[in-house]
Amino acid sequence: MAAVLNNRYAIVAALAIVVAILPLTFPSGYYLRVASLVWVSAFAAIGLNVLMGKAGQVSLGHAAFFGIGAYAAAIGPSHFGLPSWAALATGACISAALAYLVGRPILRLKGHYLAIGTLGFGVLVALVLTTESRWTGGPDGMPVAKLTVFGWRIGTAYAWYWLSAAFLLVGTWIALNLDDTPTGRALLALHDSEVAARVVGIDVARLKLRAFVIAAVYASIAGSLLAMMNGFVNPDLAGFQHSVELVTMVVLGGLGSVVGSIVGAAVLVVLPQALTVFQDYENLMLGFIIIVSMVFMRDGIVPMAWKLLARAR
Template sequence: MRTGHMKLSPGQLIALSDSRVVWGWALAGGVALLLLPFAVSNYGLTLVVSAFVAVMGAVALNMLTGQTGLISLGQSGFLAVGAYANAILLSDYGLPVWLTLPAAGLATALVSLVVGVPSLRLKGLYLAITTLAFSFIINHAILYAEPLTHGPNGIFVKGATLFGLDLQRGMPLYYLALGLTLVTILAALNMTRTRIGRAWIAIRDHDIAARAMGIDLVRFKLLAFAVSSFFVGLAGALLSLQLRFINVDVFGLILSIEALAMIILGGLGSIAGAVLGAVFLSLLPEALRLFFGLVSDPNSTFYTNYVFEIRGIAYGVVIVAFLRFKPDGLIGMWRDIRKYWSNWPLAY
């Protein structure tokens, strides 16, 4: 039985995992995800794709806030840039989707540098307010740049095909979302093992000490904004493919709040925690719908009439409960459970 975590070589220190059990479960999970479309309905696939979009956004935000310590409330603005860039290139210019997706990420990364520059002198609440103001600026720019963005009329997203497959419906959309999500998670995991990832963590823990150690704060803070926003832009592009029609109303402030809540509930600074938090919060509304369907009259319209109020209350209760009783989040709960069973029957 594996009883410790002692590393005996540099390779073990930088490996994603040196546990065969972990790799075995990862392989089993990958196979299950590949076979999932054959076991669930189209509605279930829609829920899973929405969860994938949430995972991509949460993992990307974790790079910026969880690892670098730069609090951002501008995720809705970055999502809007990625979604509109993808929609414009697809629908108005007819570019292939394999070009529009990375282009959407690059456009978002470039725009993020405009927000990243103030971060060189701001942090904490001041930086959060700056990024929040950015999201409002983006929405207003979209409204008034009507020749490019179609303004308040929105854009119908069409033309996303690859090898003759329509990437905006059913299984093709699912597998595209799965591929992009895996790329995002693997990129984040590998980034933490590099000099860049270690520099981000040093900046988060103590930026003055990091500067004294020779870390270029300007370079690495801007890099954190750019890399994080690139993957948020990909998530926005995927969201536009799923929704098929986008306008500024889709990218409200609630998206930024939900993204921040996901990484807090999952466990701030943990990539696995970001994944767990994103899946948990994205599927919470569906769990509430099923719960009210069981305990109330099926013909009652109570839940449908007050769905947003009920969801908001549920989000608030969950966040307060975790911050009060489990500040380490879902990943902290998992570590406690794993530690308990590793030490059983001597656990206490």
């Protein structure tokens, strides 16, 4: 079982099969929309898992990069006449540069000081997006131009399902292949022991910064995709609550597990839709289920599931 879980070819192939089969079971376009939200959220969670699960660094302001990507997709076409795909790439570059500049001082912190530092950065970005109404539309947000590729305007739920799934497959493949690179092996050493990593000659500060930049780019691309899919963006995408949701996806699915990030995103996106029958008790039920999951599955859903299967065998 563990061999399958660690086989990147098997994981990507299984994910591709799931992506191909799901639309055949959906009774309406609404389910395509929910699935697209899962793919986009999972893409962002995979990037954050590189930072938290592999590098062992906590970020409570990661939605800031999500918001930067979302607003890049909105501001680029409306204010500068950029094509939508160019705005997406621009947002990723801005997020990478900002992560590099901000990460150098913030990642020197440890523990709860690091968490507070990233939280402060997230609050600052959300504040800028809220107050700079001339560029961002302020608290009310602003419309976003639909993505157009080679003259084809992507606007249907069916098209967005396949586009978001394609990004997820590519993002999953890159994250899985990271483990076989020198950077990936150094990240594993860093996660086990920062002191030991330093002893064997690993540049810990540089490695943390690299993971921070990778996670920021993932979040920015996911933000751009969601903004173009919704056709609208507001500062809530960069807010603290969204940062907590991203962290919950990673922890709930399983730290260090790419598959866990996808499962965690699916749970956190689909579960609220399923709990709407409880109306006023929806948030209460969601919180209760998450608490129970974390109490009985401390390693996350996917690692615990594989342990149970291994014991059963």
